[in-house]
Amino acid sequence: MTEQQSPGNSTENAAPSRQTIRKWILIISFVLLPVTLFYISPIIILMGAAEGVATGSMLLFIANFILSLVVARLWCGWLCPMGAWQEICTPVMKHTVQDGWRNYVKYLITAAWLVLLGYLFMGAGGIRAIDPFYATDHGLSITSVEPLIVVIVIFLIIFAAAFFMGRRGFCRVLCPIAPLMIIGRKIRNLAGWPALGLTADKAKCIDCNKCSNECPMGLDVHGMVKDEKMETPECIDCATCADVCPKGAITFGIKGR
Numbered sequence: 001m002t003e004q005q006s007p008g009n010s011t012e013n014a015a016p017s018r019q020t021i022r023k024w025i026l027i028i029s030f031v032l033l034p035v036t037l038f039y040i041s042p043i044i045i046l047m048g049a050a051e052g053v054a055t056g057s058m059l060l061f062i063a064n065f066i067l068s069l070v071v072a073r074l075w076c077g078w079l080c081p082m083g084a085w086q087e088i089c090t091p092v093m094k095h096t097v098q099d100g101w102r103n104y105v106k107y108l109i110t111a112a113w114l115v116l117l118g119y120l121f122m123g124a125g126g127i128r129a130i131d132p133f134y135a136t137d138h139g140l141s142i143t144s145v146e147p148l149i150v151v152i153v154i155f156l157i158i159f160a161a162a163f164f165m166g167r168r169g170f171c172r173v174l175c176p177i178a179p180l181m182i183i184g185r186k187i188r189n190l191a192g193w194p195a196l197g198l199t200a201d202k203a204k205c206i207d208c209n210k211c212s213n214e215c216p217m218g219l220d221v222h223g224m225v226k227d228e229k230m231e232t233p234e235c236i237d238c239a240t241c242a243d244v245c246p247k248g249a250i251t252f253g254i255k256g257r
């Protein structure tokens with residue numbers, strides 16, 4: 001993760017500190033993974049479902065869906081340790097994810113995961129208990145070598161996804177939680193209540209392409225600005241584009257429909 005510059009931006013003084021804060025939050029989230037992993041794991045949710053237990057991970061997924069009704073994918077851009085890992089590795093990611101069928105793979109994964117989740121809960125007789133600390137050891141996720149090895153393998157897979165498919169390739173193609181937040185955002189867009197997002201003023205744009213070059217998700221932000229269509233399901237609300245734009249053409253904040 002590299003520091004962003006924002007000369008000329010209307011957020012000239014605040015912008016670098018915003019990205020610095022975001023990156024430190026991501027780094028801390030990544031370092032805390034041995035503690036937090038079982039609170040953010042879709043696999044732990046399935047294990048709990050097989051026993052009729054709503055786990056801490058399940059509560060977090062539900063919370064993320066509800067929060068996405070207002071803050072969209074803020075979790076992905078600011079808190080997710082898997083996202084943090086991919087941004088740490090960004091310097092060796094040479095390309096961005098190509099648009100097209102890849103963007104839809106995660107929806108199939110999430111759909112299959114939800115079907116399996118329902119099947120397991122039904123087999124267990126429904127939700128019979130809520131245990132936020134399910135599968136943890138005194139609240140810690142990783143306390144022995146075996147799960148640590150599993151975690152290392154998972155993170156190698158995430159690295160490979162981003163390396164071969166493009167920056168934040170795991171987020172864009174494979175992440176099972178992303179579609180839940182995207183659905184939340186779609187609901188908000190239909191309802192039209194105020195929510196976090198981007199706005200653009202194409203008249204200010206000088207076509208420098210910094211926004212596209214620095215977008216962690218590899219989005220064509222410049223093209224979005226030109227079309228003044230800043231709404232996209234792949235945006236993770238990191239605010240990087242707003243912070244690097246030298247002309248203040250992009251604004252990040254609460255907006256109406």
Ligand code: SF4
Pocket residue numbers: 198211214215216217218219221234235236237238239240241242
């Ligand atoms: S479009 Fe902007 S806010 Fe969205 S992911 Fe890209 S850089 Fe971040």
Ligand code: SF4
Pocket residue numbers: 204205206207208209210211212221222225244245246247248249250
């Ligand atoms: S929106 Fe800003 S960063 Fe993006 S191309 Fe235009 S001037 Fe450059």
